[in-house]
Amino acid sequence: MKNVTCDVAVIGSGPAGLAAAVAAHDQGAEDVLLIERDAGLGGILQQCIHNGFGLHLFDEDLTGPEYASRFIAEAEARPIRQILRAMVIELNANRELLAVSRNEGLLHVSPKAVVLAMGCRERPRGAIALPGFRPAGIMTAGTAQRFINIEGFLPGKEIVILGSGDIGMIMARRLHLEGARVKAVIEIQSCIGGLSRNLVQCLQDFDIPLYLSHTLTDIHGAHRVEGVDVAPLDRHGKPDLSGSFPVSCDTLLLSVGLIPENELSRQAGVRLDPITGGPLVDQHYQTSVPGVFAAGNVVQVFDLVDHVSTCGTTAGSSAARYAAGEIAAWDDRMCRIEAGKGVRAVVPQRLTADRDADEVHFYLRSGSVMRKATLQLSNGGNESLFTKRFRIVRPPEMIHVAVANGDFIPSKSYAASLRGEIT
Amino acid sequence: MDIVERDGELVFPKGICRRGREYARREIYNPCRVLTTTVPLLGGEIAMLPVRTSKPVPKAKLIPAMREIASITTTAPIAIGDVIRADVMDTGIALIACRNVAAK
Numbered sequence: 001m002k003n004v005t006c007d008v009a010v011i012g013s014g015p016a017g018l019a020a021a022v023a024a025h026d027q028g029a030e031d032v033l034l035i036e037r038d039a040g041l042g043g044i045l046q047q048c049i050h051n052g053f054g055l056h057l058f059d060e061d062l063t064g065p066e067y068a069s070r071f072i073a074e075a076e077a078r079p080i081r082q083i084l085r086a087m088v089i090e091l092n093a094n095r096e097l098l099a100v101s102r103n104e105g106l107l108h109v110s111p112k113a114v115v116l117a118m119g120c121r122e123r124p125r126g127a128i129a130l131p132g133f134r135p136a137g138i139m140t141a142g143t144a145q146r147f148i149n150i151e152g153f154l155p156g157k158e159i160v161i162l163g164s165g166d167i168g169m170i171m172a173r174r175l176h177l178e179g180a181r182v183k184a185v186i187e188i189q190s191c192i193g194g195l196s197r198n199l200v201q202c203l204q205d206f207d208i209p210l211y212l213s214h215t216l217t218d219i220h221g222a223h224r225v226e227g228v229d230v231a232p233l234d235r236h237g238k239p240d241l242s243g244s245f246p247v248s249c250d251t252l253l254l255s256v257g258l259i260p261e262n263e264l265s266r267q268a269g270v271r272l273d274p275i276t277g278g279p280l281v282d283q284h285y286q287t288s289v290p291g292v293f294a295a296g297n298v299v300q301v302f303d304l305v306d307h308v309s310t311c312g313t314t315a316g317s318s319a320a321r322y323a324a325g326e327i328a329a330w331d332d333r334m335c336r337i338e339a340g341k342g343v344r345a346v347v348p349q350r351l352t353a354d355r356d357a358d359e360v361h362f363y364l365r366s367g368s369v370m371r372k373a374t375l376q377l378s379n380g381g382n383e384s385l386f387t388k389r390f391r392i393v394r395p396p397e398m399i400h401v402a403v404a405n406g407d408f409i410p411s412k413s414y415a416a417s418l419r420g421e422i423t
Numbered sequence: 424m425d426i427v428e429r430d431g432e433l434v435f436p437k438g439i440c441r442r443g444r445e446y447a448r449r450e451i452y453n454p455c456r457v458l459t460t461t462v463p464l465l466g467g468e469i470a471m472l473p474v475r476t477s478k479p480v481p482k483a484k485l486i487p488a489m490r491e492i493a494s495i496t497t498t499a500p501i502a503i504g505d506v507i508r509a510d511v512m513d514t515g516i517a518l519i520a521c522r523n524v525a526a527k
Contacts, residue, residue: 039468040468040469046473046522049459049460049461049473049475049521050459051457051459051475061457063459063473063475063521064473065473065521065522066475066503066521066522069503069521069522069523148461149461149471149473150469150470150471151470151471152461152463152470152471177458177460177485177486177489178460178489179489201456205456205482
């Protein structure tokens, strides 16, 4: 077993990890270690070959690999140690981690600070208890994306997609362009689960049928998928079997949610937020475990990679400052940020009592579609310290606001709420 | 937004900014999209090279372009921005590489 020490260890080299490693170095950490389980850097971006990345950060319309290459170039221009094909399998509360590597064998790493940047996983079939046999041809949308874009295989010829999240819509387009027939996208909610621009550019552009407020009630086929049964939901949200219709297909893609991958966080005793599925973090992106920071989709599933990179930069520079003794662990003077009425989740969920940055950046999700919405941040005494109006807010489109540090009326807790016309 | 065409001119709802008007004009008269796909790569660290059109191409040309691209194979090494095909379906727009790939 090899023993390695370093100032900052970053787990994952997707957009969050790359930004964190670069920022940690630039903040003064002399020894930054970037641990990646794949053969190369870039994480999930390398299979996201579509464009739409970097509109905010670079004012350019980049594909996933192009966006990744910007940060990979930054990382490789700095003396950041990369350990590739290495999977971290253990992390403890003392920040010690254990990794298995094809090249290095078993690695024991003792960093002064850690940045968790493991991203998220897709919700699989078992988690939504889809009835039917287990024929070949059922996979998550991201799996199909990997098959097509990395391996070069077309998973099927007649496709049905369950879920209208971004990955589902993106793959509807990808499969259509590669010559498959995408027969339906089925969505249980009454509106799409992803960005509006994907509805236009992935489904409407290609006349791919979208069935809102519908669900699957059966999958046919014993060895290979032969078809599915689709049914509308009734007033109570239950499948109305009298309206059920069959759709023949040989492939069913599932795009039914992303779950932050926090196995290592749990091992280390990091406190998680049950709504986001990721660690509770403060404005430095430090978790409840001293010196353990988290950034990107492992904290909560973001919509825009630009925000992930900003988050990673904050976490990485904070980790470097922790390693240098400039930032302390959580204490009992921490303030809480709660998701109030109309807000599903808000990150960060904690604030340190003393803050030196000019602004605090918040990322929130609304609980429902609201027009003429007002976002309000109030303290424990219900005094409003920040408001912002939006023409429309939708759950699939994350809200990002910056609040001036000086606007925070001292309080032990704050709540973010949204009011508006619910459609 | 709902837009009406009157006497050959587009009538926009109130409060639309310049960018919104330009977007609407393009979407109505000449909708274009960036085409992104992959082509097989020989002799490289990876098997498929992600590629894109350097600029958006007319929507109607997307599927014909995919058929044209289906016959392309490239060879490593590749640098980002390398022109894989200079003109896609007579659009005057190039197909370029999106990723650096070293030779194996």
